[in-house]
Amino acid sequence: MPTTDDSRIDDSLDAAGPDGGGLDARKAAILNAVVSEYIASAQPVGSQHVVDAPGVSVSSATVRSDMAALERDGYLDQPHTSAGRIPTDKGYRFFVDHLARPGSLDALGRQQVRQFFDHAHGEIEQMLERTSGLLADLTDCTAMVVGPSHDSAAIRSVQLVALGPRLALLVVVLADGAVQKQSIELAEEVDEARLAEAAARLAAHSLGVPLTRVRSKVAATGDRSTDAVISAGVRALRSLGSADAGEQLFVGGSSRMAVAFDAVDTVRSVLTILEQQLVVVTLLRDILDTGLSVAIGSEHGVEPLASCAIVVMPVSIGGEEAGTIGLLGPTRMNYPLALAAARVVGDRLGERLSEPGR
Amino acid sequence: MPTTDDSRIDDSLDAAGPDGGGLDARKAAILNAVVSEYIASAQPVGSQHVVDAPGVSVSSATVRSDMAALERDGYLDQPHTSAGRIPTDKGYRFFVDHLARPGSLDALGRQQVRQFFDHAHGEIEQMLERTSGLLADLTDCTAMVVGPSHDSAAIRSVQLVALGPRLALLVVVLADGAVQKQSIELAEEVDEARLAEAAARLAAHSLGVPLTRVRSKVAATGDRSTDAVISAGVRALRSLGSADAGEQLFVGGSSRMAVAFDAVDTVRSVLTILEQQLVVVTLLRDILDTGLSVAIGSEHGVEPLASCAIVVMPVSIGGEEAGTIGLLGPTRMNYPLALAAARVVGDRLGERLSEPGR
DNA sequence: GTTCAGCACTCACTAGAGTGGAGTGCCAGA
DNA sequence: TCTGGCACTCCACTCTAGTGAGTGCTGAAC
Numbered sequence: 107m108p109t110t111d112d113s114r115i116d117d118s119l120d121a122a123g124p125d126g127g128g129l130d131a132r133k134a135a136i137l138n139a140v141v142s143e144y145i146a147s148a149q150p151v152g153s154q155h156v157v158d159a160p161g162v163s164v165s166s167a168t169v170r171s172d173m174a175a176l177e178r179d180g181y182l183d184q185p186h187t188s189a190g191r192i193p194t195d196k197g198y199r200f201f202v203d204h205l206a207r208p209g210s211l212d213a214l215g216r217q218q219v220r221q222f223f224d225h226a227h228g229e230i231e232q233m234l235e236r237t238s239g240l241l242a243d244l245t246d247c248t249a250m251v252v253g254p255s256h257d258s259a260a261i262r263s264v265q266l267v268a269l270g271p272r273l274a275l276l277v278v279v280l281a282d283g284a285v286q287k288q289s290i291e292l293a294e295e296v297d298e299a300r301l302a303e304a305a306a307r308l309a310a311h312s313l314g315v316p317l318t319r320v321r322s323k324v325a326a327t328g329d330r331s332t333d334a335v336i337s338a339g340v341r342a343l344r345s346l347g348s349a350d351a352g353e354q355l356f357v358g359g360s361s362r363m364a365v366a367f368d369a370v371d372t373v374r375s376v377l378t379i380l381e382q383q384l385v386v387v388t389l390l391r392d393i394l395d396t397g398l399s400v401a402i403g404s405e406h407g408v409e410p411l412a413s414c415a416i417v418v419m420p421v422s423i424g425g426e427e428a429g430t431i432g433l434l435g436p437t438r439m440n441y442p443l444a445l446a447a448a449r450v451v452g453d454r455l456g457e458r459l460s461e462p463g464r
Numbered sequence: 465m466p467t468t469d470d471s472r473i474d475d476s477l478d479a480a481g482p483d484g485g486g487l488d489a490r491k492a493a494i495l496n497a498v499v500s501e502y503i504a505s506a507q508p509v510g511s512q513h514v515v516d517a518p519g520v521s522v523s524s525a526t527v528r529s530d531m532a533a534l535e536r537d538g539y540l541d542q543p544h545t546s547a548g549r550i551p552t553d554k555g556y557r558f559f560v561d562h563l564a565r566p567g568s569l570d571a572l573g574r575q576q577v578r579q580f581f582d583h584a585h586g587e588i589e590q591m592l593e594r595t596s597g598l599l600a601d602l603t604d605c606t607a608m609v610v611g612p613s614h615d616s617a618a619i620r621s622v623q624l625v626a627l628g629p630r631l632a633l634l635v636v637v638l639a640d641g642a643v644q645k646q647s648i649e650l651a652e653e654v655d656e657a658r659l660a661e662a663a664a665r666l667a668a669h670s671l672g673v674p675l676t677r678v679r680s681k682v683a684a685t686g687d688r689s690t691d692a693v694i695s696a697g698v699r700a701l702r703s704l705g706s707a708d709a710g711e712q713l714f715v716g717g718s719s720r721m722a723v724a725f726d727a728v729d730t731v732r733s734v735l736t737i738l739e740q741q742l743v744v745v746t747l748l749r750d751i752l753d754t755g756l757s758v759a760i761g762s763e764h765g766v767e768p769l770a771s772c773a774i775v776v777m778p779v780s781i782g783g784e785e786a787g788t789i790g791l792l793g794p795t796r797m798n799y800p801l802a803l804a805a806a807r808v809v810g811d812r813l814g815e816r817l818s819e820p821g822r
Numbered sequence: 823g824t825t826c827a828g829c830a831c832t833c834a835c836t837a838g839a840g841t842g843g844a845g846t847g848c849c850a851g852a
Numbered sequence: 853t854c855t856g857g858c859a860c861t862c863c864a865c866t867c868t869a870g871t872g873a874g875t876g877c878t879g880a881a882c
Contacts, residue, residue: 164824164825164826165825165826165827166826167825167826167827167828168824168825168826171825185834186832186833186834187831187832187833188831188832188833188834189832189833189834
């Protein structure tokens, strides 16, 4: 039983307004108690378990009639006639929007975060990968971390490295430190000098411009084979800039889904979704675009995740959006904790990424 | 003398020698039938189900007495007194070594493989990632693909790109097309010319040598700040060469584990293992080092995977070892199929990686 | 009008008994 | 050495209460 002091309940009801979502103070308190207890116990909550909750202080009979009203209004559901109540998606939504006290990490969690970022090292990809592990540890949810899109990062360096007689590697360094590569097959052997000349031309053509805005036209040098290399290089640059090459997804703690659900085929379908990078990235983006930070149950529209909730948090580097954090758990996840963890880790990650040192 | 009407059985028994593992022909045939049927049905196999199998042709009573002997010898197990038999790890081992007919992909699978490699494009990392998906699809197992170690690939290019006033990025291209990067924080601002000079020196110092063999001593240029950059660069190169940066792991189809087991905590513990890259890579390497291509149940010594079997297959590029393929499934997985898929895909992947064009 | 104690009712869950069936081990005889 | 027959075991399933947590309703008190 989570200890909740009365003043908090009153505060949150005040914050929700006198008619916060159409629920009077007692109904809100009852809903709060049901959701909290169901999150903790995963068992349907009966009227008797609610009478002692702060802000209720009426008999179980009265609670029952309020619960019946909450059910009529779609906040609660009953698995069967003689069972306790379970929150619906709408019930969780009200809880998240009006009732849940802004959570915070416990001391241990804060220490974990501090330690992590104190010792974090390595390049951005490893960092994001390990961040997903950290988030999963903190929240017991599956964590999804989407790396920054490089759409707007200017090209800092373009290089051609010969790997074989007719094979070269185009290596592009962007202003945000990302390195992208694409191999180029050449129609004929090209000597070092021509390769260097082509690289210089490519650099002149594209330096300072983001990958997405590399022009396809490039002035001819007069030398046929150099021109061929250059145009192949431009094609490669443009293909690197095309959409799907952008954001990387890191998923951590997918084993947590096997703990959250006892139905093995729920686990299977959720894992199947998590394997589809594009689906996950799009899903997180969609949720962010609707302006939500939590999507509960059917709200996100992905049917296999109907019994899941998703917490999203943008990561920003100096105001610029630079990635997304997502937490996936059952609808009865610990929302305050998840939101707090996502916020703290997101902020720290943003700071970290904006620091010059790796 | 029982008449064996199936030449395949005789072949495999011949291959195992007249005393293949200490089992006579009929016992081997019975074991074969039990394992095959258990793989197909996941139900304990009774004597009645075995009498019709090729190479048996004795009554169920005789089969029973043979089964009892097989149980005494540790090949079979009995969940309870009045149940059928289940293969032990030793039973699967005998099956894999002496009984299983070399499998092959069906027409559909072969077509999938062909299509995949015809349309495969992109850089090596994407290729390996998607290969893991292909293998999972083919075998219904979880697939693990370990990328090539770059230990022996010579450095082809070393470059320093300025990212900020006191921040540079070291970009290294290896002969096998791998690109590695490491950011370098500089103690003081360094101008372009000095950075270029330092890069040139670094290149001279390390070109043609694998990352693991970059010497830490480098001749001084006389210019203090250039020397500082160079020595930072050498440190960065050597840290890139240190062991753990090497092999990348790609896991595909982890949702398959949720289908293979109905106990949800088996699923959880297996997924937990799969999240630990280092454990998985080491495990695959250990199995390869013992010379096995299949590790069954407790053979691999990782306790949470006791109910799993692992098929491993090295991927080689022109004789050089260049990665590993692993398939993880329940001990009652389809070994012939898994071995065939791993072999075919491993071979094709090796060919593909050795082709110059991507 | 709101609240509450009391009451009848519902229904998942559990335990226990009974049954059918798949499977075994053993044994005597061919 | 193999086989048919036989007694036995034990899981899986069904059926039957019995239990208890929970409900909705109602009439009286405030």
